[in-house]
Amino acid sequence: MTEKPETWTVRRVLDWTKGYLAEKGVENARLETEWLLSAALGLDRVGLYVNFDKPLNQEELAACRGLVGRRAKREPLQYILGTQEFCGLDFAVTPAVLIPRHDTEVIVEEALRRVPGATTILDIGVGSGCIAVAMAKNLPNSQVWGVEQSPEAIALAQQNVERHGVPVTLFEGSLFEPFADQRFDLIVSNPPYIPTADLETLQPEVREYEPRAALDGGADGLDFYRIIVPAATEHLNPGGWLMVELGIGQAEAVLGMFEKAGFGDCFTAKDPNGIDRVVGGRIP
Structure with a gap:
């Protein structure tokens, strides 16, 4: 019998990433994890929670790994996402x-x-x-x-x-x-x-x-x-x-x-x- 590959749900990826980024010295690791996974999966943060138990496919996991890897190297979240809010306006950065x-x-x-x-x-x-x-x-x-x-x-x-x-x-x-x-x-x-x-x-x-x-x-x-x-x-x-x-x-x-x-x-x-x-x- 061949073993089934591990199932990574949104919740599991979020929990693992939060701990990983915290170990790397990232402040507000939970909040930043939500932003990164939202960007990788094309969801807003509400959508992330609605899909908590959704298993991720290999393409989605790869997208998450790419963004999380950049943040783990302490690249600013704003550069990864490409935007920052200022005075209620959204700016490309x-x-x-x-x-x-x-x-x-x-x-x-x-x-x-x-x-x-x-x-x-x-x-x-x-x-x-x-x-x-x-x-x-x-x-x-x-x-x-x-x-x-x-x-x-x-x-x-x-x-x-x-x-x-x-x-x-x-x-x-x-x-x-x-x-x-x-x-x-x-x-x-x-x-x-x-x-x-x-x-x-x-x-x-x-x-x-x-x-x-x-x-x-x-x-x-x-x-x-x-x-x-x-x-x-x-x-x-x-x-x-x-x-x-x-x-x-x-x-x-x-x-x-x-x-x-x-x-x-x-x-x-x-x-x-x-x-x-x-x-x-x-x-x-």
Whole structure:
């Protein structure tokens, strides 16, 4: 007699994968397992539970193994699935761009609250386009520009602009280079701010997979603020605002740069974890 091959049901695969990913150091292993199996099997998470006792065929098992194997190597879930939600919008993401974080939503919230009448907006270091698109979506009377050095990132951001059908114009270049004589009501930026020496201490998902150029902020993490803050004064309309995201413990130093450059009404804003995440100010 030949032995029957083992039967792997959805439930069994889910339970095994959850333990396997947890052993590999993946946080929220149960939830991530559900997302991975849903993607592999073409189901939503409700469908996964409805089909708990369904045996999987070899093709389905192979699809699950492929995605789970990638996550076990600590490749970010967002790159595997190809999407990330930000400000209630769905964005395509690839290893060409930093994965949008919910902490970054603070800069959008502050901009919408403080400058609801902005009609000309610049996003420096556009990445996936998440900030620029969210601003354009929430301020339909505005025109938004974005600038980014990476051609791969610009191509992906353009996809996200088209996906959401918003008026965002993208330029490949460095900082203010494409905007020599242009001024804006609002400039926003989430520049690289991790001190170089700290890069090796980051989680494997960040250290090994996200673009280094979008993370490395120089020796103290503040290199880009030293350029952006004073230069922004030449690119803001009277009464215009600059708002930047920053890392843990950097608010005081960046606030000092704003004040030195002549900004008034300076403020800091905390993320949901109580960390000062945004500094902003207005040109008189």
